[in-house]
Amino acid sequence: MESSSVKFLVIGSGIAGLNFALSASKYGNVLLITKKRLIDSATAKAQGGIAAVLDPNDSFASHIKDTLVAGHFKNKKSAVEYLVKNAPRAIARLESLGMKFDKKARREGGHSFFRVAHAGDNTGAIVEKTLIKAVSKNPDIEIREHTKAIKIIKKNGQAIGIIAHDEQKNCTYEIRAKAVILATGGIGQKFKNTTNPKISEGDGIDMASSAGASLKDMQYIQFHPTVLFAPKKPRFLLTETLRGEGAKIINENHEQFLKKYHPLAELAPRDIICNAMWKEEKKGHHFFLDFTHKDSKKTKKDFPYIYKNLKKYGFDLTKDSIPIAPAQHYLCGGIAVDLSGRTSIPGLYAYGETARTGVHGANRLASNSLLEGLVFTMDIPKELR
Numbered sequence: 435m436e437s438s439s440v441k442f443l444v445i446g447s448g449i450a451g452l453n454f455a456l457s458a459s460k461y462g463n464v465l466l467i468t469k470k471r472l473i474d475s476a477t478a479k480a481q482g483g484i485a486a487v488l489d490p491n492d493s494f495a496s497h498i499k500d501t502l503v504a505g506h507f508k509n510k511k512s513a514v515e516y517l518v519k520n521a522p523r524a525i526a527r528l529e530s531l532g533m534k535f536d537k538k539a540r541r542e543g544g545h546s547f548f549r550v551a552h553a554g555d556n557t558g559a560i561v562e563k564t565l566i567k568a569v570s571k572n573p574d575i576e577i578r579e580h581t582k583a584i585k586i587i588k589k590n591g592q593a594i595g596i597i598a599h600d601e602q603k604n605c606t607y608e609i610r611a612k613a614v615i616l617a618t619g620g621i622g623q624k625f626k627n628t629t630n631p632k633i634s635e636g637d638g639i640d641m642a643s644s645a646g647a648s649l650k651d652m653q654y655i656q657f658h659p660t661v662l663f664a665p666k667k668p669r670f671l672l673t674e675t676l677r678g679e680g681a682k683i684i685n686e687n688h689e690q691f692l693k694k695y696h697p698l699a700e701l702a703p704r705d706i707i708c709n710a711m712w713k714e715e716k717k718g719h720h721f722f723l724d725f726t727h728k729d730s731k732k733t734k735k736d737f738p739y740i741y742k743n744l745k746k747y748g749f750d751l752t753k754d755s756i757p758i759a760p761a762q763h764y765l766c767g768g769i770a771v772d773l774s775g776r777t778s779i780p781g782l783y784a785y786g787e788t789a790r791t792g793v794h795g796a797n798r799l800a801s802n803s804l805l806e807g808l809v810f811t812m813d814i815p816k817e818l819r
């Protein structure tokens with residue numbers, strides 16, 4: 435295949451790549467490549483939702499404080515403020531593209547308010563499909579699936595394109611661009627146990643680092659405490675909103691041990707719960723998520739995706755305590771960027787999980803990740819307009 439040249443080359447079709455492509459299409463032609471199918475992303479797996487202050491009784495100050503507390507105050511404050519204050523605009527943008535959120539917001543660990551906008555219990559799939567629909571009908575965006583970025587090309591210190599591999603035609607070629615956008619998601623597949631899909635291999639970080647871009651906070655890896663842990667079953671995530679709705683974490687003796695570790699118990703931030711579980715594990719305990727005390731009809735209605743998947747794996751959420759353990763879930767650090775997504779290499783930009791904006795600090799607050807992918811891709815950097 436011959437080399438081509440575009441203004442914007444977007445790598446990745448999760449929330450960050452798709453939303454950036456839509457924003458950028460107002461300013462020039464966009465080529466969006468993705469290594470599998472468009473839908474293959476962590477975004478499409480997200481269950482809980484998107485955090486945003488939408489209720490007059492809630493406040494930006496409270497969402498900011500919750501984000502900083504969860505992040506152990508290692509966050510970049512200006513980035514947190516930008517994230518939280520632009521969240522209502524990000525939700526409005528999705529709604530303008532046809533996304534319908536459920537009326538009642540939910541609560542998740544670390545949040546002091548019911549502020550998680552969601553659509554059932556597989557919000558990410560609906561967000562992903564909404565964005566794919568908008569991108570697919572935009573005449574200024576060309577899409578190439580099964581096309582993997584393998585190397586960033588630099589000239590005089592500037593990123594000017596990439597080497598791509600077309601997995602179906604089995605050929606390698608160059609794509610030149612004014613702006614190279616990395617929206618390649620997380621690194622879960624580098625871990626034995628992860629909630630992340632197969633595509634989350636850290637490609638963007640590997641390529642950026644090989645090109646000499648700065649990385650930051652790579653030590654801040656988030657583990658999720660409630661992941662299905664049973665022999666020969668996948669590491670299926672049990673959303674934090676279950677705990678927001680009253681799910682208990684218990685040990686084999688039915689003890690709700692988290693109260694010993696944090697006053698918020700099941701609603702404490704993820705890192706605190708994981709640390710508590712690791713300490714208890716050393717004493718020989720193992721763990722279950724229990725939702726059996728809740729009304730079974732309501733459980734099936736409110737959590738149909740989780741109920742159906744657990745059934746497939748041999749568990750009934752309304753009758754069984756579900757065996758769980760922590761698993762790798764999210765990279766809080768990544769390619770160091772400013773608030774406009776600029777990396778340390780001119781011409782190279784990064785957004786979404788692969789980027790480190792500083793919003794998450796040492797530990798991400800639940801439902802702030804889809805939000806980050808949206809908020810930071812709504813406005814294109816000035817030099818690219």
Ligand SMILES: Cc1cc2nc3c(=O)[nH]c(=O)nc-3n(C[C@H](O)[C@H](O)[C@H](O)COP(=O)(O)OP(=O)(O)OC[C@H]3O[C@@H](n4cnc5c(N)ncnc54)[C@H](O)[C@@H]3O)c2cc1C
Pocket residue numbers: 445446447448449450451467468469470472474475476477478479480481482483484485558581582583584617618619620629630631633634635637638671763764785786787788800801802803804805807
């Ligand atoms: C099970 C699960 C549940 C979650 N629940 C929530 C939630 O409720 N709320 C929340 O805020 N966050 C949640 N998260 C986190 C959130 O989903 C992700 O952080 C977010 O979707 C990342 O979006 P992204 O656009 O950065 O990356 P992704 O959505 O992962 O997209 C990355 C894209 O890049 C492509 N790609 C990667 N490498 C290459 C390459 N070399 N060449 C071409 N293409 C490439 C991939 O194929 C994919 O299309 C959850 C994550 C998981 C795994």
